[in-house]
Amino acid sequence: MPKPMWLKTKIGGGGEFAAVRSSLHGSGLHTVCEEALCPNLGDCWNRGTATFMVLGKVCTRHCLFCAVQSGACGQALESMEPCKIAEAVKKFGLRYVVLTSVDRDDLPDFGAGHFAQCVREIKNSAEAKVEVLIPDFNGNADCLRAIVEAKPDVIGHNIEVVERLQGIARDAKASYRQSLGVLKKIKEICSGVLTKSGIMLGLGETREEVLRVMKDLRVAGCDFLTIGQYLQPSKRNLPVQRYVPPAEFEELRQAALEMGFKGVEAGPLVRSSYRAERALGF
Numbered sequence: 478m479p480k481p482m483w484l485k486t487k488i489g490g491g492g493e494f495a496a497v498r499s500s501l502h503g504s505g506l507h508t509v510c511e512e513a514l515c516p517n518l519g520d521c522w523n524r525g526t527a528t529f530m531v532l533g534k535v536c537t538r539h540c541l542f543c544a545v546q547s548g549a550c551g552q553a554l555e556s557m558e559p560c561k562i563a564e565a566v567k568k569f570g571l572r573y574v575v576l577t578s579v580d581r582d583d584l585p586d587f588g589a590g591h592f593a594q595c596v597r598e599i600k601n602s603a604e605a606k607v608e609v610l611i612p613d614f615n616g617n618a619d620c621l622r623a624i625v626e627a628k629p630d631v632i633g634h635n636i637e638v639v640e641r642l643q644g645i646a647r648d649a650k651a652s653y654r655q656s657l658g659v660l661k662k663i664k665e666i667c668s669g670v671l672t673k674s675g676i677m678l679g680l681g682e683t684r685e686e687v688l689r690v691m692k693d694l695r696v697a698g699c700d701f702l703t704i705g706q707y708l709q710p711s712k713r714n715l716p717v718q719r720y721v722p723p724a725e726f727e728e729l730r731q732a733a734l735e736m737g738f739k740g741v742e743a744g745p746l747v748r749s750s751y752r753a754e755r756a757l758g759f
Contacts (some may be wrong), residue, residue, distance in 0.1 A: 481720050484706065484745050526609075528575040528750040529562050531595050532588040536579035542637070542677065544710035550583045553721035554591050559598040573754035574599055576629075577610035580652065583620035587612065589620035593627035606630045608673070610749050616655050616661055625666045633673035633702070634659045635749055636694065646680060646715060657697045664698040671739075675703035675749040678726075681718040691733050693704045700739045704729055705747035721745065 533552035536545050553625055556560075566574050582586035592611065608631040614620035624632060638646045640653040660672050674694050676687065687704075694702065700737050704726060709717050723745060730743035743749070 478717055478720070481722075483723055484720065505515065511516070511616040520655055527690045529595075530576040530577050530579065531558060531562070531580050531592055532581050534579065538650055538755070539638075540651070541649045541713075541715045542646045542680075544714065545579060551579060551581050553587070554584075559591070559595040562595055563602045566599050566605055571603070571617075572608040573598075573606045573608070573727040574603075575608045575750040577750065578612060579626050579665040580612040580648075580650075582615070586623070587614040587620055589614055589623045593623045596624070596627035596629050600628065606754070608633060608750070610635065610673075611659075613651060613655055613659050615650070615727065616658055616662070618666075621662050622666050625663060627669060629670075631671045631673055632663050633675070633701075633749060634663075634691060635675040638677055638680055639682040639690050641686060642680055642682060657693055660694065660697040660699050668698075671700045672698060673701035673703070673749075674699050675705070677705055677707040678721045679707040680715060684729075687729060688732060689730050691736055691738075693731075695736050695738070700726060702738050702743075703735050703747050703749050703751075704741070704743035705751075706731070712735065 532554065534546060535548045535551040536543070537547070537549065537551055539547040555612065562574075562576070576592070576599075578588060578592055596607050596609060599605055607629045609624060609629045610633040611621075611624055613634065634656060636653065637643075637651075637655045637717040643651070643653045656674075660674060663670060663672055675688055678687065691702065706721055706726075707715075707717060709715065724743065726743040726747075730741045733743070740755070742755070
């Protein structure tokens with residue numbers, strides 16, 4: 478299906494792009510910008526920002542919407558990764574950092590302890606707000622508590638798609654109810670922490686189903702929401718069923734705000750971490 482004009486964007490170019498790429502590759506750090514083939518990579522890197530991906534670059538789950546490499550067992554954890562990320566944050570002079578990760582079902586704590594250590598290292602060494610986009614950790618309350626106690630400024634976990642499409646798009650270990658439960662448990666651990674979730678459109682969902690997701694997220698106490706267009710990253714992934722026009726995204730954004738979300742980013746190129754700093758007024 479040919480992409481409409483509103484989805485065409487340039488990746489790469491001048492500005493800070495080359496410097497950020499060189500620095501990241503030289504340090505051995507991974508970014509979801511590259512691993513997930515994000516269409517906003519050029520824009521973000523030219524502005525000198527990036528979203529770091531921790532716990533390696535091999536995911537133990539296989540979701541059919543995702544471009545990240547998958548395997549039964551992920552890589553060994555890099556013990557110096559938290560320090561390296563903190564150093565990169567200082568080097569770039571970042572004021573707002575987003576950390577995300579692959580799923581690590583092969584680890585005893587699913588990688589929660591390492592993830593939390595990355596947050597603490599940044600908080601201890603840099604003047605930066607930290608947002609995390611976490612996996613579900615199989616719904617484990619102790620893992621979620623470890624993340625909360627590291628004191629990130631925003632904790633995100635994506636619902637990804639409407640309930641009817643969960644079994645098609647996501648790995649069998651994930652589920653709609655488990656993702657809602659993760660967001661709810663985070664609020665139970667600390668009611669004051671800000672939470673965030675995201676949903677993709679273009680996989681055959683109806684407007685009513687999208688509105689139902691919004692309502693369920695609000696019941697779970699979710700504060701921020703992102704709504705973006707699904708783009709098929711490779712022939713191995715699910716095909717796009719429809720390209721949603723910008724006006725429709727704006728209608729959904731208004732509907733979400735009316736439901737009580739503190740902030741909503743909605744648009745064809747919106748991704749979970751794209752300009753995430755705007756949610757907190759940066």
